[in-house]
Amino acid sequence: MNIFSKLYYKFRKYSKAVQLYLVIAGPGLVVMIADNDAGGITTYAATGAKYGYNLIWFLLILIPVAYYVQEMTVRLGVVTKRGHAEAIFHGFGAFWGWFSLIDLMILDWLTLVTEFVGMTSALHIFGVPPWLTVLSVVALMGMIMLNGRYWTWEKITMMFCALNLIYIPGAFMVNPSVSDIIGNGLIPNFPGGFNGELFFILMANIGTTIAPWMLFFQQSAVVDKGMQEKDIPWGKFDTLLGAVLTVVVAIFIVIVTGTVLKGVNIDDASQAAEQLMHTNHYVGAFMAIGLFDAGLLGAICISLASSWAFGEIFGWAHTLNTKIKEAPWFYFIYFFALATSGLVVLIPGAPLVMITLFVQVVAVTLLPAALVFLILLLNDKKHMGEYCNTTSQNLISGFIVISIVILSTLYGISVMFPNIFH
Amino acid sequence: MLSTLRHFTAKIREINQRYSKPHIEMSRAVKISLLSLRIYLFVLVSLILYKFLLMLK
Numbered sequence: 001m002n003i004f005s006k007l008y009y010k011f012r013k014y015s016k017a018v019q020l021y022l023v024i025a026g027p028g029l030v031v032m033i034a035d036n037d038a039g040g041i042t043t044y045a046a047t048g049a050k051y052g053y054n055l056i057w058f059l060l061i062l063i064p065v066a067y068y069v070q071e072m073t074v075r076l077g078v079v080t081k082r083g084h085a086e087a088i089f090h091g092f093g094a095f096w097g098w099f100s101l102i103d104l105m106i107l108d109w110l111t112l113v114t115e116f117v118g119m120t121s122a123l124h125i126f127g128v129p130p131w132l133t134v135l136s137v138v139a140l141m142g143m144i145m146l147n148g149r150y151w152t153w154e155k156i157t158m159m160f161c162a163l164n165l166i167y168i169p170g171a172f173m174v175n176p177s178v179s180d181i182i183g184n185g186l187i188p189n190f191p192g193g194f195n196g197e198l199f200f201i202l203m204a205n206i207g208t209t210i211a212p213w214m215l216f217f218q219q220s221a222v223v224d225k226g227m228q229e230k231d232i233p234w235g236k237f238d239t240l241l242g243a244v245l246t247v248v249v250a251i252f253i254v255i256v257t258g259t260v261l262k263g264v265n266i267d268d269a270s271q272a273a274e275q276l277m278h279t280n281h282y283v284g285a286f287m288a289i290g291l292f293d294a295g296l297l298g299a300i301c302i303s304l305a306s307s308w309a310f311g312e313i314f315g316w317a318h319t320l321n322t323k324i325k326e327a328p329w330f331y332f333i334y335f336f337a338l339a340t341s342g343l344v345v346l347i348p349g350a351p352l353v354m355i356t357l358f359v360q361v362v363a364v365t366l367l368p369a370a371l372v373f374l375i376l377l378l379n380d381k382k383h384m385g386e387y388c389n390t391t392s393q394n395l396i397s398g399f400i401v402i403s404i405v406i407l408s409t410l411y412g413i414s415v416m417f418p419n420i421f422h
Numbered sequence: 423m424l425s426t427l428r429h430f431t432a433k434i435r436e437i438n439q440r441y442s443k444p445h446i447e448m449s450r451a452v453k454i455s456l457l458s459l460r461i462y463l464f465v466l467v468s469l470i471l472y473k474f475l476l477m478l479k
Contacts, residue, residue: 091446092456094438313437365466372455380446409466416473 025238026154027221028074030301031214032066032242033161036249037298038118038269039111039359040208041291044250045272047201048257049264051192053176056185058202059250062209065404067243068397069371072378073215074235075387077222080377084219085309088373091380096373101309103366108213108306110359112299112341117352119295120345121270125277125288134342141300141338145331150224150320157300163293164249170286171252174279176259196414203411209246210404212366213305215374220308224319232387253290256283299338307334357415364412368405375401 036044047055073084080087085104089097119137120130144156190198218239227235257272260279266272269291277284304320307330311318317327324331344350375397378389389397414420446452 089437089441091444093444094441096456097441314433361470365463365470368462369459372459376446376452376455379451382447383445409462412466413469416469 021234021237025234025241026158027218027225027227028070028235028238028240029242029245030154030157030161030297031070031218031221032239032246033164033249034217034297034301035066035209035211035214035246036164036294037111037208037302038115038122038291038295039298039356040250041118041253041269041294042266042272043201043204043208044253045257045261045269045287046266047205048254048259049261049266049272050201051198052258052262053181053185053255054189054191055201055205056181056251056254057188058205059247059254060186062205062250063243063247064396065206065400066209066246067240068393068400069210069374069404070214070218070239070243071236072374072389072397073219074222074227074239075232075384076374076377077219078227078229078232078235079384079387081223082219083223083308083312084216084370084374086312087219087377088370089313091377091383092373096369097313100366100369100373101313103362103369104212104216104309105306107359107362107366108302109337109341110355110362111211111213111302112337113344113352113355114359115295115298115302116342116345117295117356118269119292119299121268122273122288122292122295125270125273125284131346134346137296137299138335138338138342140296141303142335144300145320145334146324153320154225157297160293160297160300164290164297165245166286166290166293167249167252167256170283170290171255171259173283173286174256174259176255181255200411200414203407203414205250206404206407207360207363207411210367210371210408212363212370213302215370216309217301217305220305220312220318224308224321229387256287303334303337306337307331360415361412364408367408371401371404 044059076087077083080090082090085097085101088100116134116137120133123133124130144153147153192198222235256276257266260283261272261275264275266275270288273284273287273291275284276287308318310316310333311327311330314329316329318330319327322330344355345352375389375394378384378397379394381388
């Protein structure tokens with residue numbers, strides 16, 4: 001009887017913890033899974049096709065990298081009740097504030113274009129014309145947004161996050177060699193030696209793991225959700241779970257392309273999906289569905305990051321808990337960014353490749369600034385109090401931020417001057 | 423249209439006034455970080471402009 005009562009007590013304790021987590025869960029999971037956007041899927045597909053399973057170990061390193069950076073936005077948002085844009089304006093004044101806001105606006109819009117490129121090319125495989133994809137996506141996102149409740153928006157978005165796991169069954173269907181994955185993938189190695197090409201792929205993987213919009217999005221989401229200081233441990237757990245899931249998905253994409261397309265040059269994920277269809281129709285279809293879902297998730301979060309940031313600075317109502325009449329500018333910015341970026345994809349001969357490359361370059365101007373501001377704000381004892389960074393947190397996050405700044409800068413430079421590292 | 427534009431510029435002025443002073447404590451580390459950031463961005467923007475000029479040529 002004693003054992004049963006103890007077991008029952010433990011069951012109640014854990015079920016309550018899970019229930020509590022499900023209430024808090026959201027911003028961390030959504031931002032991390034949305035991080036595997038259309039550009040991210042292309043990077044992982046290309047990594048697997050080029051180097052097989054050999055770089056899986058590197059993807060695992062990206063779990064703590066993503067966690068430590070994003071975890072800081074949870075603390076900053078909860079304690080200051082300000083989004084990242086407002087925190088920069090408040091902390092560093094109007095010059096750095098405008099710089100960040102305008103840069104974010106340009107970068108988000110360009111990234112949105114790349115999400116639409118991914119979505120239209122994914123559905124094109126199934127014979128859906130691009131105009132119908134753009135129209136359907138805008139309509140679908142309108143329905144998700146205009147329900148007037150943050151909670152509903154978050155839970156619908158999390159359903160799309162679950163669809164992102166479609167790559168996992170896909171990987172099992174191509175029958176990868178587990179011993180090869182463990183032998184080649186988990187032991188750090190540089191396939192073919194450390195050369196310019198490998199360096200470019202490693203930098204691209206880091207570049208897709210931490211994007212500037214993620215900092216702005218998660219901090220604003222934490223504020224909009226109304227998270228309290230007591231929720232910080234759950235917010236951190238949510239972020240860690242998201243970081244693990246995003247890398248797990250990335251690894252399964254690498255396994256799919258590393259098994260079936262090894263040695264094939266992949267320029268974009270839709271090309272990988274088409275090639276996979278020749279081997280296994282369902283795996284190819286999963287790849288295309290996953291690419292569409294990734295683009296959709298990216299678009300949902302990126303356009304929101306801009307709307308939140310503008311609302312915070314201009315003092316407009318900027319919460320998903322409002323109807324369109326109560327926050328017209330918030331919704332206007334959201335749909336304006338969405339509609340214009342979708343239209344660009346439909347323009348015949350639009351420089352889409354140039355835009356895709358330009359995203360990387362603009363990101364390099366915003367990411368270091370946003371990360372430096374984040375660390376400095378987390379060290380501001382006056383506002384952060386007991387949630388200030390500790391020395392060990394500063395050492396870890398400082399190392400991560402410096403590494404990201406150096407590598408993403410080199411990546412941006414190598415995009416501008418492709419032969420520089422060859 | 424004109425009144426919207428006026429309202430917008432007035433709003434920007436108000437924002438500039440509201441955030442005219444940084445609220446973070448300007449310690450030596452913060453000053454060095456911000457200066458490094460300015461230099462970094464100056465070099466990077468120069469590179470982007472250089473690339474743009476190369477493309478125009």
